[in-house]
Amino acid sequence: MDEPTSGLDARAAAIVMRTVRNTVNTGRTVVCTIHQPSIDIFEAFDELFLMKRGGQEIYVGPLGHQSSQLIKYFEEVPGVPKIKDGYNPATWMLEVSASSQEQMLGVDFAEVYKNSDLYRRNKALIQELSVPRPGTKDLYFPTQYSQSxxxxxxxxxxxxxxxxxxxxxxxxxxxxxxxxxxxxxxxxxxxxxxxxxxxxxxxxxxxxxxxxxxxxxxxxxxxxxxxxxxxxxxxxxxxxxxxxxxxxxxxxxxxxxxxxxxxxxxxxxxxxxxxxxxxxxxxxxxxxxxxxxxxxxxxxxxxxxxxxxxxxxxxxxxxxxxxxxxxxxxxxxxxxxxxxxxxxxxxxxxxxxxxxxxxxxxxxxxxxxxxxxxxxxxxxxxxxxxxxxxxxxxxxxxxxxxxxxxxxxxxxxxxxxxxxxxx
Known part of the structure; x- marks a missing residue:
């Protein structure tokens, strides 16, 4: 889903995302881009894939209860200010990882992520899931294109x-x-x-x-x-x-x-x-x-x-x-x-x-x-x-x-x- 809450008021956006959350609870996976979500909508997500300008990964992992794992990850970066009580984690996350903040702190959040335990766990998980289960075959297409x-x-x-x-x-x-x-x-x-x-x-x-x-x-x-x-x-x-x-x-x-x-x-x-x-x-x-x-x-x-x-x-x-x-x-x-x-x-x-x-x-x-x-x-x-x-x-x-x-x-x-x- 590509920004399903764009153009909606707070109540309509909450109804849409509640429906999406109910769909996820049935066992389906929903990949969704979101723009300036409220706290309630942001914390309805299970995992976050955050990128900086240029498509480089900054954070790929679980949000945790009340975004606790996301907040912990960024607060462990030297120089990043603590989040204030009641502040929207989505807004705080974008503010602390902005290019201006990178220059001020002298860090590159993409490099921080590549050197983190979270990055290594993700790569190990990808490697593990890339191996077909016993008795099954990986997806295979004889040609790159569907037609001759x-x-x-x-x-x-x-x-x-x-x-x-x-x-x-x-x-x-x-x-x-x-x-x-x-x-x-x-x-x-x-x-x-x-x-x-x-x-x-x-x-x-x-x-x-x-x-x-x-x-x-x-x-x-x-x-x-x-x-x-x-x-x-x-x-x-x-x-x-x-x-x-x-x-x-x-x-x-x-x-x-x-x-x-x-x-x-x-x-x-x-x-x-x-x-x-x-x-x-x-x-x-x-x-x-x-x-x-x-x-x-x-x-x-x-x-x-x-x-x-x-x-x-x-x-x-x-x-x-x-x-x-x-x-x-x-x-x-x-x-x-x-x-x-x-x-x-x-x-x-x-x-x-x-x-x-x-x-x-x-x-x-x-x-x-x-x-x-x-x-x-x-x-x-x-x-x-x-x-x-x-x-x-x-x-x-x-x-x-x-x-x-x-x-x-x-x-x-x-x-x-x-x-x-x-x-």
């Missing part, structure tokens, strides 16, 4: 489904934002996907794809962070209650983003692909959707990962914004890879956006043999200027997938290992 890992995953996924479905400021607004951006990019870069006679035409088409993935990706990564931060708070409570473990929660949090990102990728891909006039072949359209989908996914997963490794989404936003700027710089569009100084070129290969740009451009233009105004073919220009080769397309796709798996793994591990909850 698969059932936990399904339950968490179902919970996340409703959480996202009932959050239109996040899901619906992001969908409308994607559609709006697709229309802007499609009209601004109208029919550029079918033009590669000049280097500038080809670079303009690349710029559309590059700007879209940076712009949409950073937005996706930023908007998911407050959502994950709120969900993580709920996770702390439900995990502490033993409802499920960290991995099913992380699995559900990652998987619930997949259909939303896929629909947004499909809408953006159909609009922009048609407006830009890119080649309508099954292979090229598949590669376009593939790289765009998994690129948006690693942005989302990166945003989730930064929340999982930081105390709150504000710090996560600062960290992720810094890396978005670095990814932008080392993507290979602003400064092509062959022109990046050799001592920084290693970071190009560690930048996920670089593989996105590489994969989209090579899959769309990497095999074109038409001669440009510079005298070289499109394939040769991409290889000489950007360092893009069609033969590296499969490896690029694999690396993009690896980034998704890496960010998802770090998110899951961080959710399991780190706890930033503050009490």
């Amino acid at each position: 890992f698969l059932v936990q995953c399904m339950a968490c996924l179902w919970k996340q489904h409703w959480s996202y479905w009932r959050n239109p400021p996040y899901t619906a607004v992001r969908f409308l934002f994607t559609t709006f951006i697709a229309l802007i990019f499609g009209t601004m870069f109208w029919d550029l996907g079918s033009k590669w006679n000049t280097q500038q035409d080809l670079i303009n088409a690349m710029g559309c794809m590059y700007a879209a993935i940076i712009f949409l990706g950073s937005q996706y990564g930023s908007t998911v962070q407050p959502v994950v931060a709120v969900e993580r708070t709920v996770f702390y409570r439900e995990k502490a209650a033993g409802m499920y473990s960290a991995l099913p929660y992380a699995f559900a949090q990652v998987l619930i983003e997949v259909p939303y990102v896929f629909v947004q990728t499909l809408v953006y891909g159909l609009i922009v692909y048609a407006m830009m006039g890119l080649d309508w072949t099954a292979e090229k359209f598949f590669w376009f959707l593939f790289f765009f989908f998994f690129s948006l996914m690693y942005f989302v997963l990166y945003g989730m990962m930064t929340v999982a490794v930081t105390p709150n989404h504000n710090i996560a936003a600062i960290i992720s914004s810094f890396f978005y700027a670095i990814w932008n710089l080392f993507s290979g569009f602003i400064v092509p890879r062959p022109r990046i100084p050799i001592w920084w070129r290693w970071y190009y290969w560690a930048t996920p956006v670089a593989y996105t740009l590489y994969g989209i451009i090579v899959s769309q233009f990497g095999e074109i043999q038409d001669v440009m105004d510079s005298g070289s073919t499109v394939e040769e220009f991409l290889k000489d200027y950007f360092g893009f080769e069609r033969s590296f397309l499969g490896a690029t796709a694999g690396i993009i997938l690896a980034f998704d798996v890496l960010f998802a793994f770090i998110f899951a591990y961080s959710i399991k290992a780190f706890n930033f909850q503050r009490r």
Whole structure:
């Protein structure tokens, strides 16, 4: 019972505690927290578990007749004043064990209790009661959680489904934002996907794809962070209650983003692909959707990962914004890879956006043999200027997938290992 007398007058409180006492007299155990009890109510208890701020034990033992054992225990501490006749033992107990009194007396009541005979008797009793009686077995549960890992995953996924479905400021607004951006990019870069006679035409088409993935990706990564931060708070409570473990929660949090990102990728891909006039072949359209989908996914997963490794989404936003700027710089569009100084070129290969740009451009233009105004073919220009080769397309796709798996793994591990909850 949690403070059953709160808000009651003295008569009502006495009636409630008399009922509790009668319940105890039938042989049942009642654990009850109490706030500022009267003498009669306080002395109706058999035993007391008293803690100081921070959860440290000060007294764990019987009260005794008229709180005699409690009073004796505290009066034996050097410097503690004797209780006055008729004074409420509950009030006196709190006054003499207050932090200000500890500083004045130079004692730590938690240490006093740990060095007392009462503490040793309690530990011996716990040890004795922890041994099962002859012919009986101790309580045993084969697993920590009541349901299997698969059932936990399904339950968490179902919970996340409703959480996202009932959050239109996040899901619906992001969908409308994607559609709006697709229309802007499609009209601004109208029919550029079918033009590669000049280097500038080809670079303009690349710029559309590059700007879209940076712009949409950073937005996706930023908007998911407050959502994950709120969900993580709920996770702390439900995990502490033993409802499920960290991995099913992380699995559900990652998987619930997949259909939303896929629909947004499909809408953006159909609009922009048609407006830009890119080649309508099954292979090229598949590669376009593939790289765009998994690129948006690693942005989302990166945003989730930064929340999982930081105390709150504000710090996560600062960290992720810094890396978005670095990814932008080392993507290979602003400064092509062959022109990046050799001592920084290693970071190009560690930048996920670089593989996105590489994969989209090579899959769309990497095999074109038409001669440009510079005298070289499109394939040769991409290889000489950007360092893009069609033969590296499969490896690029694999690396993009690896980034998704890496960010998802770090998110899951961080959710399991780190706890930033503050009490």
